[in-house]
Amino acid sequence: MLIIPAIDLQNGQAVRLIQGDYGKKTVYNPDPVKVARNFEEMGAKYLHVVDLDGAKDGNTANLDMIRAIRAAIKIPIQLGGGIRNAETVSLYLDEIGINRVILGTIAVSKPDFVKQMLATHGAEKIVVGVDVRAGTVATAGWLTDSRVAYLDFIEDLKSYGVKYLVVTDITRDGTLTSPNWDMYKKIDGINVVVSGGVAEEDHLLKARKYYAVIVGKAFYEGKVDLKKCFLKM
Numbered sequence: 001m002l003i004i005p006a007i008d009l010q011n012g013q014a015v016r017l018i019q020g021d022y023g024k025k026t027v028y029n030p031d032p033v034k035v036a037r038n039f040e041e042m043g044a045k046y047l048h049v050v051d052l053d054g055a056k057d058g059n060t061a062n063l064d065m066i067r068a069i070r071a072a073i074k075i076p077i078q079l080g081g082g083i084r085n086a087e088t089v090s091l092y093l094d095e096i097g098i099n100r101v102i103l104g105t106i107a108v109s110k111p112d113f114v115k116q117m118l119a120t121h122g123a124e125k126i127v128v129g130v131d132v133r134a135g136t137v138a139t140a141g142w143l144t145d146s147r148v149a150y151l152d153f154i155e156d157l158k159s160y161g162v163k164y165l166v167v168t169d170i171t172r173d174g175t176l177t178s179p180n181w182d183m184y185k186k187i188d189g190i191n192v193v194v195s196g197g198v199a200e201e202d203h204l205l206k207a208r209k210y211y212a213v214i215v216g217k218a219f220y221e222g223k224v225d226l227k228k229c230f231l232k233m
Helices: 032-042 052-057 063-072 086-096 105-109 111-121 150-160 181-185 201-209 226-232
Strands: 002-010 013-018 021-029 047-051 077-080 100-103 126-133 136-139 144-149 164-169 191-195 212-215
Touching: 002 032, 002 052, 002 063, 002 226, 013 032, 021 032, 032 047, 032 063, 032 226, 047 052, 047 063, 063 077, 063 086, 077 126, 086 100, 086 111, 100 111, 105 111, 105 136, 105 144, 111 126, 111 150, 126 150, 136 150, 144 150, 150 164, 164 181, 201 212
Parallel strands: 002 047, 002 212, 047 077, 077 100, 100 126, 126 164, 164 191, 191 212
Antiparallel strands: 002 013, 013 021, 126 136, 136 144
């Protein structure tokens, strides 16, 4: 299992939201490059980066900062937020050197686009974010309810050849409560990245049955010693 630390970008800063609410933001560090280097030095094997401005507006708002993070570290990066056309996918994968991109909103509205990106770039480079609120998939930076049942959506993605999912219970994200284990139990046959609600080391241990787990606020708030966890797991 991979433990993947997270950097969420807004206005070029490392921040965290609560339950995806852009009005409930905490700025943890004005220098995300420094944060990325710190994660690598602690022993992280992968980094999760989200462009929150891009996710909301469908653009590459934090492009310069993403370039800077990529240039500063050697470990692989998976990136999400606002990736809604082939040009942006190619920009991140081919030009900047991001290792995996996460498709969210576009995967719900245009499933053929997912198939196209899988065919063009391969299943190892394309991840789909499944952001769940009350059993359905949310889009546009978690601001819109697609009314698509998350399990039906996942079955479709599996049929397309998707290998990796980042599955988030929005109501748990940033709350330091617990991941929604009941939600994850219903998913099989695909590599699942657990996201949202991690609050303690025991949650990382429980996530071992899955491909990976993302740690954000629990690290920034001092609840999880990532350096120790990287060595143990």
